[in-house]
Amino acid sequence: MTEEIIIAGFGGQGVLSMGKILAYSGAMQDKEVSWMPSYGPEMRGGTANVSVIISDERISSPIISQFDTAIILNQQSLDKFEHSVKPGGVLLYDPNGITKPPTRKDINIYKVAATEKSAELGMAKVFNMIVLGAFLKVKPVVTEEYIEKGLLKSLPERHHKLIPDNLKAVETGKELVETVHTL
Amino acid sequence: MVFNQDIIKPENLVYKRTNVLTDAVMHYCPGCGHGTIHRVIAEVIEEMGIQDKAICIAPVGCSVLAYNYFNVDSQGAAHGRAPAIATAIQRLYPDNHVFTYQGDGDLAAIGTAETIHACNRGENIVIIFVNNGIYGMTGGQMAPTTLIGMKTATTPYGRSVELNGYPLQITELLAELPGTYYVTRQSVHTPAAVRKAKKAIRQAFENQKGKKGTSFVELVSNCNSGWKMTPVAANKWMEENMFPKYPVGDIKVNGEKVSK
Amino acid sequence: MAKELKLMKGNEAIAEAAIRSGCDGYFGYPITPQSEVMEYLMLEKPWEKTGMVVLQAESETSSINMVYGGAGAGKKVMTSSSSPGISLMQEGMTYLAGAELPCLVVNVVRGGPGLGTIQPSQADYFQATKGGGHGDYQLYVLAPASVQEMYDFVFDAWEIAFKYRNPVMILSDGAIGQVMEKLYVGDYVPRWTDEQIHKIAPWATFGKPASRDHNIITSLELDSAKQELHNQKLQAKYREMERNEVRFEEINCEDAEYLFVAYGSSARIAQKAIQLGREKGIKVGLLRPITLFPFPTKKLAELSKKVKGMLSVEMSAGQMVMDVKLATEGRCKVEHYGRFGGMIPTPHEVLEALEEKIIKG
Numbered sequence: 001m002t003e004e005i006i007i008a009g010f011g012g013q014g015v016l017s018m019g020k021i022l023a024y025s026g027a028m029q030d031k032e033v034s035w036m037p038s039y040g041p042e043m044r045g046g047t048a049n050v051s052v053i054i055s056d057e058r059i060s061s062p063i064i065s066q067f068d069t070a071i072i073l074n075q076q077s078l079d080k081f082e083h084s085v086k087p088g089g090v091l092l093y094d095p096n097g098i099t100k101p102p103t104r105k106d107i108n109i110y111k112v113a114a115t116e117k118s119a120e121l122g123m124a125k126v127f128n129m130i131v132l133g134a135f136l137k138v139k140p141v142v143t144e145e146y147i148e149k150g151l152l153k154s155l156p157e158r159h160h161k162l163i164p165d166n167l168k169a170v171e172t173g174k175e176l177v178e179t180v181h182t183l
Numbered sequence: 184m185v186f187n188q189d190i191i192k193p194e195n196l197v198y199k200r201t202n203v204l205t206d207a208v209m210h211y212c213p214g215c216g217h218g219t220i221h222r223v224i225a226e227v228i229e230e231m232g233i234q235d236k237a238i239c240i241a242p243v244g245c246s247v248l249a250y251n252y253f254n255v256d257s258q259g260a261a262h263g264r265a266p267a268i269a270t271a272i273q274r275l276y277p278d279n280h281v282f283t284y285q286g287d288g289d290l291a292a293i294g295t296a297e298t299i300h301a302c303n304r305g306e307n308i309v310i311i312f313v314n315n316g317i318y319g320m321t322g323g324q325m326a327p328t329t330l331i332g333m334k335t336a337t338t339p340y341g342r343s344v345e346l347n348g349y350p351l352q353i354t355e356l357l358a359e360l361p362g363t364y365y366v367t368r369q370s371v372h373t374p375a376a377v378r379k380a381k382k383a384i385r386q387a388f389e390n391q392k393g394k395k396g397t398s399f400v401e402l403v404s405n406c407n408s409g410w411k412m413t414p415v416a417a418n419k420w421m422e423e424n425m426f427p428k429y430p431v432g433d434i435k436v437n438g439e440k441v442s443k
Numbered sequence: 444m445a446k447e448l449k450l451m452k453g454n455e456a457i458a459e460a461a462i463r464s465g466c467d468g469y470f471g472y473p474i475t476p477q478s479e480v481m482e483y484l485m486l487e488k489p490w491e492k493t494g495m496v497v498l499q500a501e502s503e504t505s506s507i508n509m510v511y512g513g514a515g516a517g518k519k520v521m522t523s524s525s526s527p528g529i530s531l532m533q534e535g536m537t538y539l540a541g542a543e544l545p546c547l548v549v550n551v552v553r554g555g556p557g558l559g560t561i562q563p564s565q566a567d568y569f570q571a572t573k574g575g576g577h578g579d580y581q582l583y584v585l586a587p588a589s590v591q592e593m594y595d596f597v598f599d600a601w602e603i604a605f606k607y608r609n610p611v612m613i614l615s616d617g618a619i620g621q622v623m624e625k626l627y628v629g630d631y632v633p634r635w636t637d638e639q640i641h642k643i644a645p646w647a648t649f650g651k652p653a654s655r656d657h658n659i660i661t662s663l664e665l666d667s668a669k670q671e672l673h674n675q676k677l678q679a680k681y682r683e684m685e686r687n688e689v690r691f692e693e694i695n696c697e698d699a700e701y702l703f704v705a706y707g708s709s710a711r712i713a714q715k716a717i718q719l720g721r722e723k724g725i726k727v728g729l730l731r732p733i734t735l736f737p738f739p740t741k742k743l744a745e746l747s748k749k750v751k752g753m754l755s756v757e758m759s760a761g762q763m764v765m766d767v768k769l770a771t772e773g774r775c776k777v778e779h780y781g782r783f784g785g786m787i788p789t790p791h792e793v794l795e796a797l798e799e800k801i802i803k804g
Contacts, residue, residue: 035450036618036622037621061712062618062711153450234651237650248663258516258648264535270505271511275520276516276649279650300501300505
């Protein structure tokens with residue numbers, strides 16, 4: 001199993017940390033992982049993206065241009081990455097702010113209204129975990145117990161009290177995800 | 184009859200060359216201040232008993248070979264970088280006595296950044312700054328401290344403000360930085376001046392022993408060959424021209440500016 | 444040795460390795476994409492754990508000279524930077540090489556020339572392996588291709604640096620610096636005591652005991668005859684490195700008809716291109732130089748008698764390819780494929796280039 005993922009959105013949406021939690025969880029589950037961020041001025045308020053690879057084998061290149069899954073959190077990223085999803089792959093997006101939804105017919109498309117839900121819950125900070133939950137429902141590349149282990153490993157101890165809320169958000173995401181188009 | 188062996192006895196000794204200088208013959212021009220300044224520093228190191236702790240950072244300039252003369256562990260720096268080198272060694276060996284020995288071009292032109300930032304961090308080092316207003320080694324070109332109107336190889340008609348800007352009083356500038364603990368300007372052109380200079384250098388190394396921060400000792404000196412004068416005339420010219428711009432005396436003592 | 448699993452960026456691995464390998468001092472200046480090295484160190488406060496000194500200098504010029512000072516005093520010292528900063532350090536590099544000072548310089552390369560871009564590149568190969576500063580000198584150059592190697596090569600760097608009294612460079616790039624991968628770290632190696640330093644580096648300036656002459660660290664020798672002798676000594680040292688310290692990795696070379704030659708990030712991309720190529724029935728392998736100086740010249744010469752062609756894959760306009768050509772001396776076809784200015788070639792592009800330039804061409 002090798003899963004090559006891109007997560008892309010605005011800086012501040014928790015794109016990089018979602019990727020990090022995914023990578024940590026994979027590592028805890030004894031998988032090979034890599035986490036390759038876009039870096040530079042993008043980090044400061046513009047678009048941010050990170051490629052995460054989770055694999056049973058040694059990872060050759062951490063730098064990838066075609067993805068099994070694209071997790072898309074704004075329009076710019078959708079425009080940029082819709083065409084980089086491998087045929088038969090997955091595109092998961094949050095419809096908030098999306099004016100031109102994806103149009104490809106050769107991939108599986110899902111959406112998760114995570115922005116709306118996190119606002120409704122008054123917990124904007126767990127937005128990215130709702131998205132992660134939605135992804136794990138579609139592609140269970142790591143199991144739940146390892147998500148918890150990944151959170152324990154990646155979060156500084158002073159934030160460990162937030163883990164239950166984060167796990168709850170993952171569950172919310174699993175319930176919230178909707179199919180737009182499947183092959 | 185009195186024979187030499189009757190005279191050369193320890194009890195008759197009134198002056199002895201310090202063993203903190205090597206036997207190497209110095210290459211400095213006769214009448215230049217470097218030799219005297221070297222001796223005074225070496226005497227202070229000997230008197231304080233810190234030869235085994237002293238580390239000299241030599242510059243690029245006339246005193247580029249200072250490491251051959253000081254009988255202490257030494258490093259030759261790239262041009263202007265001595266304060267950076269001294270910073271690292273002093274931090275890695277906090278109980279040692281690291282000092283730089285630099286000229287005006289090295290310290291106040293190409294090494295300005297290193298000088299200012301080492302002083303601003305308050306590095307516990309001693310900086311000996313020999314200011315003769317000229318690049319001696321490369322053949323007498325303009326230095327940052329060259330006086331207005333002074334003729335050098337690159338200001339053949341005299342330094343002009345329009346062309347070259349103003350002489351840099353880096354010592355006064357450094358005294359403004361909170362990191363400097365002791366800033367003084369001395370000279371070595373008379374026996375009395377040498378005694379004062381030695382006292383100042385001693386003070387600098389004592390401050391270092393007490394881990395007080397940066398001690399900076401400027402020595403206004405002549406460059407009789409670069410200035411194209413006899414040593415005696417050069418010292419007189421220095422008193423009349425250099426001292427008004429670079430007045431001798433303490434500028435900052437125990438971290439406090441000296442009021443004039 | 445106890446191994447502990449971590450997940451880290453390449454830059455952080457450099458910093459962690461510095462602390463764990465008994466490094467005495469790090470001196471640096473921030474520049475993208477390697478700033479995490481000093482940030483990590485400042486956060487970890489190694490001065491409380493191991494006594495390691497960490498200092499943010501006012502410029503790269505200053506930080507490399509701090510390295511000169513510390514190295515000349517027998518300490519394990521290092522700096523890191525990225526391309527423009529490394530250019531500024533070239534004065535210091537040649538003085539370090541001339542004065543034969545052991546130290547570690549890490550270059551997390553970004554695209555140039557000039558201020559260029561902050562994205563990954565391999566266009567500093569010439570600077571790292573053919574001088575960069577003035578005079579005849581060589582750095583020992585290690586090219587890591589993973590976060591684990593970023594970590595491991597710091598330990599290897601101290602070995603080589605003190606064995607040969609020579610500066611070592613880890614030539615990485617923005618991708619390896621920024622990527623986060625699994626990393627196994629080992630036990631802490633204690634910093635050397637003063638007594639150990641006196642034994643390991645008796646030439647260093649740590650303060651002259653009465654029992655010996657004063658030590659002098661300098662790169663200056665005004666007597667040309669003596670300077671020539673010094674140069675000959677340096678050259679003999681570099682030849683010794685070429686004999687003893689070449690490192691490389693062979694991947695799928697046994698049955699290969701074609702070879703990629705690539706280091707660092709490009710080697711990772713080439714590995715993926717091998718998978719794609721083999722799926723299509725192309726027998727392609729990879730020779731990955733781990734040391735760029737000394738270069739695996741002999742190995743490439745040997746392989747050039749077996750394969751039909753080699754493609755040097757670099758994120759540059761073609762630098763290492765010249766060393767590949769020198770090594771193979773026309774025995775097989777050698778071409779270059781690269782992207783530059785911060786662009787990263789895709790595995791598909793690389794395979795396509797092999798087919799176009801080597802197999803068909």
